[in-house]
Amino acid sequence: MKTINSVITACLLFSVSSFAGILSFTNFHTPPQVDAALTTLHNTYPGQTSIITIGTSYGGNPMKALKISSNPAVNDPTKGDVVYVALHHAREWISVEVALYLADELLARYSTDATLHADMDRLQIWIIPVVNPDGYAYTATWGSCADVTSPRMWRKNRRLNSDGTFGVDLNRNWGYQWGLLSGSSNTTTDDTYHGTGAFSEPETTVLRDFLNGLTNFKSFVTYHSFSELYLRPWSYTTSDPPGEPTLKSIAQRNINLIAAVHGHTYSENIWYTSSGEATDWVWQEKRVAAFTPELRPAPTGAGGFCVAASEIIPCAEENFPAATALIHDAARPGVWIRDNAGDTGAEPSTGYPWESPDIWTVPAVLNQNATVDLHIHVSNSTGTNMQNVTVDAYYTDPRITLEFPSPTAVLIGSAVVNVPPAGKDIVMSWTTPVGTNIWGELHWCVGVVIKHKEDMPLTTIVNRSSNIACHNFNTTTVVEGSIINVAATNFLNVAAELVIDFNRNELPPDWKLELPSIKELQLRNKILPPTTRKSRLLKTQGIILEPGQTVKIPVKVHFAKVPAKEVLVRIKGDLLPLVAGKRTPVGNGYTFNVTAK
């Protein structure tokens, strides 16, 4: 482990100490100079870049994105989208520089670094160096950090509020958990004023709509300063989000990568909450890995928001490997596990994502409180031995809407293995729970999460990451009119609509699955008046579940004649949160191998 770390560190140091780009970072870029820098990059690399105006600010200033891709004129849905933004807060100038440096360095190394070249060819990389152009222009008018009342210390955008004051904190204006006074302010003069409503500001609306428009969103980084922190969701509360083990692993890996460059160890701890933050929204709405690096200087360092220009390059250098690590994670399957027999490692996978052939137990039929062998097969597409691969296995009540790790998933075991190019089989001992699942059956779902320093899962959603798979498969015998039970739990923090469907086209022609009516199912779960109103506003069709509610769905099986062989019955559920904007479904399902008598 130590030897490998040393080798990785040495390679990184060698590569970052020679800045390969074409821009100058001897001073901070003024707003016009940022535009000029983007133009310079585009003119120098016309085949790999395009500049897109994604919208305009409150003051009518364009918000620009630099798209980096092997074919930037085409929006390719098979390529993952990784996004880096900077300057939500106007005074945090160094964040702009780190974003520009990232763009510059990626483009310069495209022709010299084979691994980066291959990664970049598989992705669309978006760099938005200035989220708050009005605020940025204002900070550049005059002043210094020595004068806290001067424009240089301005943080917010430049909205004229109705009471005559100016500005909304753009990183308190995002829609998830917006407006909590434990993490933002409703006083217009305050620097953390959250605005009149979620997404009240054009700047956040523009960025939200841009992210909603991405077809294969993989990761999100929003640069801020200062204090040398590397933060992850949640920001609005001290509680852990779903998927905390995954987010923590990525954050710690990135902190180590940053520290390896110039010895600055960014902390992952912050002692106060902030609601309405961008990364919370991204994780909640998209389940896409999202991080907030708070850049140099350290809390005890000199300069604060006005850090010296001489810090730009070392700060950008140290953040470069963490940024490219996320690119590498997003680019391709390294070590991976199949979602179903047809899975080739593509993200997202197609077909039913809960039928991993790479997860099985011996014996196959489970009993309660029984020790079984859990077998896991890990594939390796890198062509080289991947050492120190962590394989975490979980089990859970299979309540549709599964992600791994999820709040109810219980860790079966964790193994650290070496995976050769031919793949690796792992066996873990698993003692099944005492008793049944919540509806009285001996049926659990097993999920596996694979992590490696050079290949991290960037989500917890099974079909969106080749690092995660699950097996939710039950064998059952039915007669005409038998009931197969499925259940769904709303693991989201907001009320959601559950939509159920099954594989009617794959069933024998005389087979029919009878689901209870939505009305009947809804009676089992009372919903609160605000949820009822949201449901009516959004014209929902499915069953509505409050956060944490579970609904058991008895599915009646009808058939006229007994088929010659088993029938695969697949029942899929999707949870659609009751939110404004794009409602991203989170779903999973069941497969029953049914023997009819």
Add this chain to the structure above:
Amino acid sequence: MSALLLFTNFCSCHRNTKGNMDLEPTDKRPVYHTTVGDADEAEILQQQLLVETQNVMVPDLWFYAKDESTLNKMKDLGYDISKSELKHVYSKVVKSEPLTDEQIKAFKIQLINREKDHFVIRGTLEQLSALQNKGIKLMPLDYEPRPREVKVIVSRTEDVQKASEAGLDIYSTQIGKEREIIIYGGAFDYAIDAMKNLKFNVSIIK
């Protein structure tokens, strides 16, 4: 250009014939009030019924409605709607002659900052009118109120959260030589008062 806009906006308050500040609402559109479960609901209303949010402070939502049919649709959905008095809805940040704590409390004004020869305060148009009617001199704000740079020393990590909730905009936190927690940030006087009431050690740097 932005400097010009800054001063233009600050000078949009006029004095009436009595020499008092004009505290009439400049936006005369009707504002309605209802309650929502959370901010998501306000957003969904905005999206689905094109309701324009004036302000959300959960559970309160103040909004402008496109037309009567929008209000009727909302009522059909179960919303209780009332028309708001504009002077209760709109606020202003103004300068006033120095006030006592009792006056601030009595008129339910929010103190922002105490300066040498004036206070910066915020109130609804009604609250400010009441103040003005009592002979308190109000003046338009001709500069942007800014926080003071402060250093706050606390002993527990949970106090950092309390300082934030009191209104401190935190720049950085660090551990001192005696394991105390030193917070640097920006705070208006109302927040400084709140932190002092929490017995935090607050010193104004600038």
